[in-house]
Amino acid sequence: MNLNSNSIFTSFFDALRTKSNTESILQYYRDKELIPMSKGEFLKKVICFNKALTDLGIASKDRVGIISENRIEFLIADMATNSIGIINVPTFPSFTPEQQKYIFNDCDAKIIIVSNKLQLNNILSVRNELEHLKYIITMDDGLEDISNSIYSMNNLIESVEKNYNYENLKSQLITASQSVDIDDILTLIYTSGTTGNPKGVMLTNKNVLTNVYSIWDTGIKNATDEFLSFLPMCHVFERTVIYTFLITGGVVTIAQSIESLSSNLNEVKPRIITVVPKLLETVKSRILNALNNETESKRDLVYRALELSNKYIDVEKIPLKDKLKLLVYDKLIFSKMREKLGGRLKHIVSGGSALNPEVQKFFHSIGLKIMQGYGLTECSPVVSANTPSNLEIGTVGPPVSNVEVKIDKSGEILVRSDSVMKGYWHDDMATKRCIDDNNWFHTGDIGEFTSTGSLKITGRIKSIIVTSGGKNISPAPIEDMIRMSEYIDHIAIFGENKDYLTALISPNFELLKSIAIERNIAFESNYDLVKSKDINDLVMKDINEHQDTLAKYERVRKIRIVPNSFSIETGELTPKMSMKTNVILEKYKSEIEGMYN
Known part of the structure; x- marks a missing residue:
């Protein structure tokens, strides 16, 4: 991994030099079929789409909106924009047209890329109120209306492929990408806060690259692990994890949908997934509720197995008799439970909100380690994380590398790092309220350190x-x-x-x-x-x-x-x-x- 890179794109491009053009780096679903995408194909689409954007007059530091569910076109648009310093502004597809209007007016978006007809219609309903919007680009085909400046993403890419020499474009993009500064804004993420209008978090290349290095240092993933992505790509957590895989190695598969997650897990059989606690709670409930359909003797056996396994979660020396029992239980019971999640999971990374310790213990009991972490959009986002070598249930782990954390007198968690945002877009007052003169970011969360150095979140200042x-x-x-x-x-x-x-x-x-x-x-x-x-x-x-x-x-x-x-x-x-x-x-x-x- 190149620690001296100037941007996410150049880090990604440098990492690809060791791979052949035909080697798969991504997989995605199209009409229920799992389709691999090679390094060569992905790069070509990124470079051609970048050229299409620049031909439409978009330049470095311009803002381009992205409204999309998780799909391969999202990653193509993401890399095509950040390769030359165009600032992308992804938003949740669930936002209302009014919310989208506020965000894209606030950031002066010149182009908005939408996934489908629903999102297109939402933007068209407020188009006359979007002051700087020039073009709309659709990921789905069949929605193009050039007379109204609505273009198809696929048609734009195909047109560039037909009319330009690809090797020349590649060379030009590589040269242009070198002019991006590490402190340039990579992306604007609007926090969907629980009060007031959302604020645009300015994350630079340095911010996100620092976090990529920090995630790699945790040891949670290696250079060949497969990752199944289903959390929203418009959120910085999933995007930073994807960047980590693309830069350090391993194949990223984009799940079909959250509804198809079970079948996708069994088809892809990933080694690592990222989740929110609610999903783990649901999986646990479904596994245990399924026992109601079993005989009383089988239910008793499963509960005895869980009780014994739970007893030795944090114990290194297990009596031989119980160790043998656990081996039998694992073969007969726990392995069957793990198979429902693909059967090859090495680590499950949980973030976004607090994970109940009892849920974490359940998964540890059946042989699945949950690495709970903590982060904020403003921190790119990971601040702390449990790791394979340092795991303490009920905590969010120690601070990751390159991140300083301290607890002030009021109990608030403060963070200082190169991964902390540049500030809030067009809101210097809000920036000054949360980043002090010594560059400590005030998270608004209350916490404490355990005796082992792990961070424990105990509440929110505003919610007391x-x-x-x-x-x-x-x-x-x-x-x-x-x-x-x-x-x-x-x-x-x-x-x-x-x-x-x-x-x-x-x-x-x-x-x-x-x-x-x-x-x-x-x-x-x-x-x-x-x-x-x-x-x-x-x-x-x-x-x-x-x-x-x-x-x-x-x-x-x-x-x-x-x-x-x-x-x-x-x-x-x-x-x-x-x-x-x-x-x-x-x-x-x-x-x-x-x-x-």
Whole structure:
């Protein structure tokens, strides 16, 4: 890996010099068929698309928007832009046209690349309000309308291939890429915060390259590992991981969709995946719920196996008798569970939000190591991570290389590194509020170091609840604990200036409906279900079992189950599945107040 590179693209290009043009570096799905893409094919598409953009008048430091699900064209557009210093601005496809309009006006985007007809129509609905937009480019074919400056990405690439000498273009691009400065902005990532308008995080080539080196230093991956990508590429975490694989070696496969993840895992059989905790919670629940269809003797055997394996998670010397039992259990039980995730997984990297230690222990018990990490968009993003040689359950691991972390007097986590952002786009005040004069970035998270040097996140400064009795309570750990209930998908806890804590529950309606049918509880709609005393008593009883280790003042005393699931579409969740507490508070104000009257 070239530590003296000036950009992501040149690092990637240098890494490819050792590979033949026919060697596969990527795989993607097209109509359910897994298609490999060689180094030569990918580079050619990148170089030709770059030429198409420059022919449209786009130059270094111009902004180009990308609205797309995960697909090969996203990576082509990404590399084609950053190769010569064009700043790409990827956004979540789930954003509304109004949200897209705000972002692309804020960054003065001249071109927006969209994936399909839905995203095209969304942009067309606000096109007259996009002040600097000149062209729209579509990844899907059949949407081109040149008279309205709408171009097909494939047609643009094919036109360049037909009308230019490829070797000359390649030589020109390599020369142009050398003029990119390591401190130039690589990408603008707009944080979909839980309050206010999103802010554009300016990440430079140095920021992201520093993080690539840090990820490589963890030892989680080697030069031949296969990676299955399904978290959003528009988020910096997945993109930085993909860059790490492209630069250090290994094949990246783009999953078909989150809905197809199970079949993709079994077809690709990757060595490494990145996940969010919610997915791990769901997988654990499905594995255990499937036991309900087995005989009582088989269920007992599985639970005995899990109990014994869990007992020795952090133990080096295991008695021979139990070691032999675990070998048998692994062959008969745990290996079958691992096969559901492809059967070859070496490491699962979890980030984005807190992972419940009990979920982590479950996966460790069946032979799958979860490497929990911590990061922020503003830090490119990885700050700390558990590693194969340094793994402490319940923590987010020690700081990665090239990153300094300290805890200030208030308990806030501060980060200093070359991976910390250049600042917020067009918002010097916001930048100065979070990066101090000594270059420490103030994360807004509260944490502590364990005796082994691992970082433990304990809450968010802004989310601290102060009760009427003066107790300071961080709701996040309590929400994580209670969310382990199989009846609960999301929980939002309240209690500011109140005598006790209350919670709004977005439930697992599928499970509640099956229980209602089983217990002859009459219902015709979700509304009937959430009003049922039997259902509320069931959920509250389970919550009490999950929070019984908490201090009395930390326990949720009353709940309201909402009839409509929290979602991105209805506004309660961000695209990263974080809760927008202020939105929930306003939307369910009367329900919350009702729990205190």
